[in-house]
Amino acid sequence: MAVVLQANNREDLTKSKTKEVRLAGGVPAVIYGYNVQPKTVAVDSIELLKTVRDEGKNAIISLKVDGETFQVMLHEYQIDPLKDELVHADFYVVNMSEEMDVEVPLVLEGEAKGVKEGGVLQQPLYELGVRAKPNDIPEQITVDISELEVGDSILVSDLKDGKNYEILEDEATTIVTILVPDKEPVEETEEAEEQAEPEVMNEKESEE
CATH class of the missing domain: 2.170.120.20 (Ribosomal protein L25, C-terminal domain)
Known part of the structure; x- marks a missing residue:
């Protein structure tokens, strides 16, 4: 069963209005896909994140917009790397009878x-x-x-x-x-160093 998410129509696409939507805790979004004309909407940021966390990225979402319901998947989203906040989302309307x-x-x-x-x-x-x-x-x-x-x-x-x-x-x-775990030849290295030391000492003695 699809999880339900509420969205609101977003007709004013000016930068000031978009900023206002984000300040109010919303995420500007677009609905497009099977048998639908693209629509601009806004969804609650916390509710969207909770839905993705609880249901997974491939969850079918019943997106309700002013009396209409669209069966969608979250196709893509953008995050502000500085604020670590959602700034935009794309919802793709799916054909429920098609693979x-x-x-x-x-x-x-x-x-x-x-x-x-x-x-x-x-x-x-x-x-x-x-x-x-x-x-x-x-x-x-x-x-x-x-x-x-x-x-x-x-x-x-x-x-x-x-x-x-x-x-x-x-x-x-x-x-x-x-x-297979890597074998660390620590002991062999230490033995090699111990064997090499007398040779170096003998060389010094011969020089003297």
Whole structure:
């Protein structure tokens, strides 16, 4: 079920009015996409951030604007790097009956046996491309790594396609691997230095 978010029409697009919207805690935004003419609106910044945090970046949002409801996804947003505040958002109206391609977060679950034995976990892939209808897009894809030993890997081919979505990534792509720990030859270095010292001392004695 889509989460509901309230928006207000924004007809005055002057800089002064836009600044006023932001000072009031709003975010200037645009609605565009499937079967709709672009509309300029404003949404509450805190409510939008809360929605993305709680529901994920691929959440379907029922955006209500003056009696109309649009099924949208947050397509893009801009943040002021100095103030760390949202300054603009783009909402894309989706066709609920049509499949779309999105990136879904990959979340590792459990602690690998290999890590407990000193192995190093490496995760080259953090998001997975999938194709699904909007309501079937998973919030995240969980990968259980608890049985991985040192030297083991999980590839995209090891994942089972969900009933309602198709995985788009190359099957040979590595998701996670447990590397053999680096051996630090500290003791060998110290032994080499100890062996080298008498030679240097003997050389000095011969010079004398």
